[in-house]
Amino acid sequence: MRVAVIDLGTNTFHLLIAETAGKELEILYKTNVPVKLGEGRINDNIIIPAAFERGVNCLQDFSHTIAKYKADKVRATATSAVRSAENGQDFVKAVKEHTGITIETISGDEEAELIYQGVKLSGAINDLSLIMDIGGGSVEFILCDTEKLIWKKSYNIGAARLMQQFFKSDPISDEDKNAILFHVQNQLKDLFNICEKYQPKVLIGSAGAFETFAELMIRKNNLKTDISKAKTFGFSFDDYTEIAGKLLNSTHQERSAMPGIIPLRVDMIVIAALITNYVLGRSKINRLTLSTYDLKMGVLASLT
Structure with a gap:
């Protein structure tokens, strides 16, 4: 099975595409883009317009790459910047509209759990x-x-x-x-x-x-x-x-x-x-x- 993972960090968006067979993993593609979603007003809990636009544009590029690799499953997780922003859900909606990607905004607790699972591997x-x-x-x-x-x-x-x-x-x-x-x-x-x-x-x-x-x-x-x-x-x-x-x-x-x-x-x-x-x-x-x-x-x- 071919899977794509998108990690929407506060500073960097990551895309990872892998082929999985049982416990075996083969990384086919990975990239990261310094989107700086938290630029300017993260402590005011706002994604500023320029960062909002950079985020959507980056995910449009990611969606083209995912389509090229014909991924069977896509999971996109958003962390602190989207989680705490008043317009975080507007960003999630705009991404869905422009790219078809469904973003899952995860809690800090879920984030810690996933980090643990990654480090364990x-x-x-x-x-x-x-x-x-x-x-x-x-x-x-x-x-x-x-x-x-x-x-x-x-x-x-x-x-x-x-x-x-x-x-x-x-x-x-x-x-x-x-x-x-x-x-x-x-x-x-x-x-x-x-x-x-x-x-x-x-x-x-x-x-x-x-x-x-x-x-x-x-x-x-x-x-x-x-x-x-x-x-x-x-x-x-x-x-x-x-x-x-x-x-x-x-x-x-x-x-x-x-x-x-x-x-x-x-x-x-x-x-x-x-x-x-x-x-x-x-x-x-x-x-x-x-x-x-x-x-x-x-x-x-x-x-x-």
């Missing part, structure tokens, strides 16, 4: 772990072990939200950092209670920003790894700390010139490093792994 869960997925609109945390999901929650502290609300300096000032961390600390109290109780040993970063950290690490150490082909990547904690420090102290221009950072992530990676450092410190974790499998692969698993 990668083989990254080898110990009591905390999975972290930093999106533009929300951040999901999943506590799990090799057998099961123990706890999960989605928080509205995504990189685009925090950036629009707090990131006003270049390089980021201590004042902006403190404002972000104060906000995050207030949001994540129950996460740290659960971490204190279970004491996870590993932080598994789900795709996105963690792929950028991995790219920077690979280039720093002249490794041969190709992240686009890897399911997982083990981080050196010291390397991560050094790279995060460099990102937090750099200007927009310096980050733009760093090979391994895609344009969409030049500023959001600062927010990602800040939150990741905070979570690692508070949960006393010093082992990091990347899973390149995320929500998309979880959705794919749900279709097979």
Whole structure:
């Protein structure tokens, strides 16, 4: 069976087309487009007209590709930007009208569940772990072990939200950092209670920003790894700390010139490093792994 998965993220829309036979999966096509649906007014819960139009146009292109590949099943999931926007359902209707694609707006809880299923497929869960997925609109945390999901929650502290609300300096000032961390600390109290109780040993970063950290690490150490082909990547904690420090102290221009950072992530990676450092410190974790499998692969698993 041929299936197509569309993940409508706050920053990026993804399309994945795969052939499935039992448990076997063959990826036939994948792409992502920096639509920036949360641009401008995500904290006002509005999709601005320019972003709305970019979203519809991108999905028109996706629908042509899906038709070309003759997919038997299509599942399109929308997350934080559509979920929280007052005109989110208008966007869903406009997409259906212009492309024939039916979008399913999933809850934060469902999003966390699908991320867990995707990460599980990668083989990254080898110990009591905390999975972290930093999106533009929300951040999901999943506590799990090799057998099961123990706890999960989605928080509205995504990189685009925090950036629009707090990131006003270049390089980021201590004042902006403190404002972000104060906000995050207030949001994540129950996460740290659960971490204190279970004491996870590993932080598994789900795709996105963690792929950028991995790219920077690979280039720093002249490794041969190709992240686009890897399911997982083990981080050196010291390397991560050094790279995060460099990102937090750099200007927009310096980050733009760093090979391994895609344009969409030049500023959001600062927010990602800040939150990741905070979570690692508070949960006393010093082992990091990347899973390149995320929500998309979880959705794919749900279709097979």
